[in-house]
Amino acid sequence: MLASLSIKNFALIEQLEINFSDQFSIITGETGAGKSILLGALGLVLGKRADLTSLKDKEQKCIIEAQFQISKYNLQDFFATNDLDYEEITIIRREILPSGKSRAFVNDSPVNLTELQDLSEYLLDIHSQHQTQELSSEAYQIQIIDAIANNQPLLLNYKQNLAQYKSAKNELKKLHAEKEALSKEQDYNSFLLEELLLANLKTGEQEELESVSEKLNNVEFIKESLDKSLALANDEQLGIIQNLKEVKLSLQKISGLSSEFQDFFERVSSTLIEFEDVFIELSQQAEKLVNDPEKLELVNQKLQTIYSLQKKHQVESVADLLVIQTNLDNKLVLVDDLENKILKIENTLNESILILDKIASQISQNRSKAIPVLVTQINEILVQLGMPNARFQFEISNTKNYLPLGKDEVQLLFSANKGTDFGLLKKVASGGEMSRIMLAVKAILANYSKLPTIIFDEIDTGVSGEIAHKMGDIMKRMSSKMQVFAITHLPQIAAKGNQHYKVFKSSEGENTISELKLLSQDERVIEIAEMLSGKDISDSALNHAKALLN
Structure with missing residues (x-):
């Protein structure tokens, strides 16, 4: 209070x-x-x-x-x-x-x-003249019935499930939009992915192929240079290896005389070993080096494929192409994931529909039982308020839609006098009648409300x-x-x-x-007398006021 x-x-x-x-x-x-x-x-x-x-x-x-x-x-x-x-x-x-x-x-x-x-x-409920007009609204009429029907627990459950239903429905709409957008690109993305998969790209492949291509395009020049290098290194009289061996032998003879000579000897020995290794590797390269037009053609074709894909996707490396390949694969997988999510939410919605329909049906049954009770109670009070011939009729119909307060639509019909047809309350009730009806409703609700x-x-x-x-x-x-x-x-x-x-x-x-x-009591007498007769209070008004208070 x-x-x-x-x-x-x-x-x-x-x-x-x-x-x-x-x-x-x-x-x-x-x-x-x-x-x-x-x-x-x-x-x-x-x-x-x-x-x-x-x-x-x-x-x-x-x-x-x-x-x-x-x-x-x-x-x-x-x-x-x-x-x-x-x-x-x-x-x-x-x-x-x-x-x-x-x-x-x-x-x-x-x-x-x-x-x-x-x-x-x-x-607190402040009932104003504006709220009297609310009596004509369907939502308020339903709230009155629900108070009599004790539907509050069911309505709370219904509203919670309705919120979940609407959330799932919005999520489903969002997923369908995403799927539609992805599906429009799916065929093209599949083509792009297949093209990249056929290229069988590998990290570092481009650099390796470019090196092989360079070699195969210059076989004769490379072979000539290698042969000349090998000849200079291995000539029996003037070859570098032979000369290094003689230098090594000469230094060996004096290496014991000082540490400096020993150092020179060791350095030449190392150089000779390194040079002999280089000579062996050059020889192997020379042996493997052959003019292979078919291999060159294959290498150049693969490089051309890589260059074409880089141009199409506007990137500069095989690594970038592999990233695009992964992203395309993920997009295609995402479509499948979306379909699974959509199926899951559709199942959730179907379950929500069953729950909502069950709750809404119980709410509607309770309302149907409460309406005769409500009408009887309103009529009893309206008799006291000088409306003995007033009649009420609630028309309740079930819809397919999930409304905020269930699936019912309600119309309150009213007739104030015998022999008059029922009409919508807001159209046929006068201001005074509306005030009395609202008071009757509030008096009834006081028995059910806390x-x-x-x-x-x-x-x-x-x-x-x-x-x-x-x-x-x-x-x-x-x-x-x-x-x-x-x-x-x-x-x-x-x-x-x-x-x-x-x-x-x-x-x-x-x-x-x-x-x-x-x-005070005396002040009340004066106030009510003034309400009866105005500022000039008569003895009659004072007596009338006292009678009213008693």
Whole structure:
């Protein structure tokens, strides 16, 4: 329940602190006195957006703080889920800074507006004339039926599965788009990959083939150079090997005379060994070197294949071509992977459909059972409210679509008088009838809801006299199950309250402020008498007011 409200620097309110009881509270006041300001302040606490126009003094911040007694309403899980400190007396504070920025706190922990709005759904329902019009909306009508049908657990399960279904459906759509894009390239990618695989490319192959090609293209020149080199090295008289052997022999004779000569001898010996190795290898090269036009043709063909592939793929090495080959292979494998993923998600969707259909069917069955109960209860209350011939009819039809609240579409049909045909509620009900129907709905929901507080903002629009009395009685009975506020212009309703608050304006120089005051019993008599007869209160109005209060 709303235990207290503190407002500072908001609209016409400089400073206001007020405590509330858990019973039936009345709020009255002249038009423009500030009743809408109170609702606006509560709206900010419940998560509505704010702006600088809300500040009375644009140089000071606005602070609105509401205390809620929530010990009876099992909200611990909500606080734990949102990582908030649970307190039996929970304090919600909203601050609007002169810069235009706003901040919100729950038990001194900062929260965003979405979290505040989510919490407010468990705390307070402000029923305005706008909400009376919501009675014509299909979504609101379904919510009323679901409250009677106790469909909340099923709806929670349905919404969770629906979210998973929509997520899987979006993922499936995304995968199909990816597959379509890849499939368009698949044939060409397959061709490119096959071309690269046929080339049988190997790392370092290009350099090796270019070297072989260079040799085969210069066989005669190489052979001539090798033969000349071998002849110079191995001539029996003037050959380099023979001369090195003689030098080695001469140095050997004197190598024992000094370390320097020994060093010269060893160096020449090493040179001779190295040169003889070179000679052997040159000889082997000369023996292997043959003019092989067929091999040259094959080498050049392979090189031409490599050069052509490099040009096509705009790269400069076989290594780059091998990377492209791997990527193409991966793309083709990805198509297969996508098909497997698509199949898996399609199976998931089919399972989700079975689950959703089962839950939606149970929701629909519960609604069908609840509708006669709801219609009977509404009619009983409307008889009390002067509508004995009112008739309701809910038409419920099942669709193939998964809607936010199941697969049902609902139309509420209404007839106010005998002999008149049923019509859509929004088209055939008057403003006064809509107010009474909404009050009947709220009174019924009070028996099924655990909502702590409801505020009726002029739900008595379009009614008067005995009907107003009955409306007041119904709200009074509702207050035995929840905290009820009624903002009213009707004295018949005002007299029903356990507490009566008056909103009024006062002036201090050129400054106008709104204030809220809890009326004493004598002040209530005067206020209700004034509501009956205006500013000039007659004895008759005073007596009438006392009678209403008694």
